[in-house]
Amino acid sequence: MRWCYWLLTLINLSKLDSSTGVPGLNRNDAYAERVLVPSEPEQRRIAEILDAADEAIRKTDDLIAKLKMMKRGLLHDLLTRGVDEDGRLREGNTEIGVKRPGTKEIPISEAAKLDPPVNFHRVGVYDLVSFVPMVDVTEDALWDKRRTRVFSEVRSGYTPFQEGDVLFAKITPCMENGKVCFAENLRNGVGFGSTEFYVLRANEGIEPRFLLYWLQTEAVRLRAQAFMIGSAGQQRVKPDFFASFTINVPTETEQRIIIEILQTHDARIRAEEAYRDKLKMIKKGLMHDLLTGRVRVKV
Numbered sequence: 001m002r003w004c005y006w007l008l009t010l011i012n013l014s015k016l017d018s019s020t021g022v023p024g025l026n027r028n029d030a031y032a033e034r035v036l037v038p039s040e041p042e043q044r045r046i047a048e049i050l051d052a053a054d055e056a057i058r059k060t061d062d063l064i065a066k067l068k069m070m071k072r073g074l075l076h077d078l079l080t081r082g083v084d085e086d087g088r089l090r091e092g093n094t095e096i097g098v099k100r101p102g103t104k105e106i107p108i109s110e111a112a113k114l115d116p117p118v119n120f121h122r123v124g125v126y127d128l129v130s131f132v133p134m135v136d137v138t139e140d141a142l143w144d145k146r147r148t149r150v151f152s153e154v155r156s157g158y159t160p161f162q163e164g165d166v167l168f169a170k171i172t173p174c175m176e177n178g179k180v181c182f183a184e185n186l187r188n189g190v191g192f193g194s195t196e197f198y199v200l201r202a203n204e205g206i207e208p209r210f211l212l213y214w215l216q217t218e219a220v221r222l223r224a225q226a227f228m229i230g231s232a233g234q235q236r237v238k239p240d241f242f243a244s245f246t247i248n249v250p251t252e253t254e255q256r257i258i259i260e261i262l263q264t265h266d267a268r269i270r271a272e273e274a275y276r277d278k279l280k281m282i283k284k285g286l287m288h289d290l291l292t293g294r295v296r297v298k299v
Contacts, residue, residue: 002047007035010291036293045297046290053283060276067269068140074265075217078258082250087257096219103250109243112200112211118160123188125152130191132167132181134174140269141216143181149192158192161199164208168215171196172235175224180215182208198239210255213262214247 169179227241289295
């Protein structure tokens with residue numbers, strides 16, 4: 001019965017027993033739980049409501065997965081074929097590494113400076129600066145949390161960067177998983193992060209976010225894997241990689257159009273993720289209200 005399923009999921013997880021080393025529900029605690037048992041028609045209605053909430057979450061998850069898959073194709077097409085002034089994809093080549101008319105083909109090392117110096121002259125010893133551990137960067141190229149640290153605590157032993165830089169994970173499996181992010185809205189204009197990041201600063205004529213989107217492509221990750229050295233589990237991308245991978249660079253105007261298209265798509269993904277998270281909160285509230293009898297369902 002679906003009502004029983006939902007009731008069991010409501011059991012307080014704080015009663016999980018870890019005395020054996022493997023968390024599990026203590027049988028005596030489970031038997032001691034007192035529950036409200038409504039009529040069978042009400043049980044069925046409660047189950048229908050919770051199943052509907054679950055289905056809405058599943059469909060939203062499916063849509064998010066589809067949008068992310070679409071982005072991979074969109075990235076490839078926009079960066080290889082380019083767009084005209086109206087934002088329409090150009091005809092022709094769709095191969096990475098093949099020069100397109102109207103663009104210049106250059107290695108990433110010419111498009112950006114690798115691990116450039118950062119000016120800290122305006123930052124006081126006790127000022128707060130942004131801090132980015134690897135765990136705060138998602139596999140969707142987002143800087144998930146906004147932490148700060150005191151400048152004196154992080155000015156040595158971490159990777160420095162400034163506003164507008166791009167952070168690219170160098171270690172496995174973070175690099176393969178797509179951990180890359182854009183440094184923006186930094187506290188006092190500067191930040192520090194994991195030593196497992198490369199920092200890239202776009203050169204003149206290169207939009208920083210255009211570089212960011214190139215570093216999100218599957219082609220970059222696959223090539224970077226070939227430049228990894230080190231022991232199993234601790235392999236890192238050699239800096240030589242950035243001189244080996246070439247990108248097509250269109251005019252700055254075209255770069256900005258491409259960025260706008262991709263940012264619009266990213267915003268749609270973020271909106272659907274926020275909607276899914278809201279649905280999960282609603283479901284959690286419904287489970288508590290309906291299964292404890294706090295809110296009764298009319299049949």
